[in-house]
Amino acid sequence: PLVLGIETSCDETGIGIVRGTTLLSNTIASSMEEHARYGGVVPEVAARAHLEELVPAIHAAVAEAGIRLTDLDAIAVTSGPGLAGALMVGVGAAKALAVALGKPIYAVNHLVGHVGADLLRNGAEHADEPLEYPTIALLVSGGHTSLLLVRDLVSDVELLGETIDDAAGEAFDKVARILGLPYPGGPEIDRAAQGGDPRAIRFPRGLSRPKDMALHRYDFSFSGLKTSVARWVEQRQDAGETVPIADVAASFREAVVDILLTKAVAACVDLGVPRLLLGGGVIANARLRALAEERTTAAGIALRIPPLSLCTDNGAMIAALGAQLIIAGHEPSTLGFGADSTLPVSEIQV
Numbered sequence: 001p002l003v004l005g006i007e008t009s010c011d012e013t014g015i016g017i018v019r020g021t022t023l024l025s026n027t028i029a030s031s032m033e034e035h036a037r038y039g040g041v042v043p044e045v046a047a048r049a050h051l052e053e054l055v056p057a058i059h060a061a062v063a064e065a066g067i068r069l070t071d072l073d074a075i076a077v078t079s080g081p082g083l084a085g086a087l088m089v090g091v092g093a094a095k096a097l098a099v100a101l102g103k104p105i106y107a108v109n110h111l112v113g114h115v116g117a118d119l120l121r122n123g124a125e126h127a128d129e130p131l132e133y134p135t136i137a138l139l140v141s142g143g144h145t146s147l148l149l150v151r152d153l154v155s156d157v158e159l160l161g162e163t164i165d166d167a168a169g170e171a172f173d174k175v176a177r178i179l180g181l182p183y184p185g186g187p188e189i190d191r192a193a194q195g196g197d198p199r200a201i202r203f204p205r206g207l208s209r210p211k212d213m214a215l216h217r218y219d220f221s222f223s224g225l226k227t228s229v230a231r232w233v234e235q236r237q238d239a240g241e242t243v244p245i246a247d248v249a250a251s252f253r254e255a256v257v258d259i260l261l262t263k264a265v266a267a268c269v270d271l272g273v274p275r276l277l278l279g280g281g282v283i284a285n286a287r288l289r290a291l292a293e294e295r296t297t298a299a300g301i302a303l304r305i306p307p308l309s310l311c312t313d314n315g316a317m318i319a320a321l322g323a324q325l326i327i328a329g330h331e332p333s334t335l336g337f338g339a340d341s342t343l344p345v346s347e348i349q350v
Ligand code: ATP
Pocket: 009, 010, 011, 012, 082, 140, 141, 142, 143, 144, 168, 169, 170, 172, 173, 184, 185, 186, 187, 190, 280, 281, 282, 283, 284, 285, 286, 311, 312, 313
């Protein structure tokens, strides 16, 4: 089926068009620069940007795909989780488009969409190896840090654990700020870390002590790590010493990446699932990719990383999930659905 996907859960206005598992276009407009001076995404600013970007993005995606809107079999849209105001813009636009075209609409879960990105195999390196089930998925972005057990993309996704405070990307952004680096902090820290020693400072690995592992085996915490970095930096500054930014960045990055992969690999081993899929904007991190390769190889786990343009928020992954729902024979969503900022991952379609 030919599906147009609309994604507006955070600061990316994403419009994607797919035919089944074939990617036809993936247009992304981001309001990231507008958030830079606030050091994080401002919901109201994001929602207004979606309102301005959506229609031009739809036109661009349709032109790039070489289709007409009337050719579409369905519209898919992110219903949640995400920023309520931002989601509402996409949901409203999707309903209007579906009604005007007389096409069915599929309201879907953003996090499951990240997993669906892996299906767009003409965009991926592992072109001839379809996603196998079950698979563990680690989704890491500015708003999410979640570990999922995916038994079936359209019918059975279970949340194993998630962050109990900050998301990993958020921690990167906050620590960058502590180090005086600009927003978004992830790429900045990644770059600064290149010349640093990851063993220079031993920062704490949240929720990884034996008693935490008993209670929060698959959950994450990055707020203590951030505080620990802030305190370390402050002490140096108070003593009039220069802060070794590269070493702090490398040591902090190592702590985040270590904890992410320790828990993801533990889930694979505990549950006997020899497959790990990564998604979300933090997957751009060079050290995360390298250590993921290393640890999954050592544990005999097959690692899948969609291309980066499909890891960050985008409409193509939403369209891909919509197409799978159609292929599996699911009914369209009824038009009464809304935007649910806390939609649980087990609700694949609303
Ligand atoms: P959502 O959480 O809804 O998916 P988001 O906009 O917060 O949305 P993304 O756009 O997928 O998430 O990712 C942005 C986040 O990824 C930011 O926090 C950014 O700092 C982080 N990031 C980007 N590149 C890197 C990198 N190389 N290393 C670490 N973090 C990175």
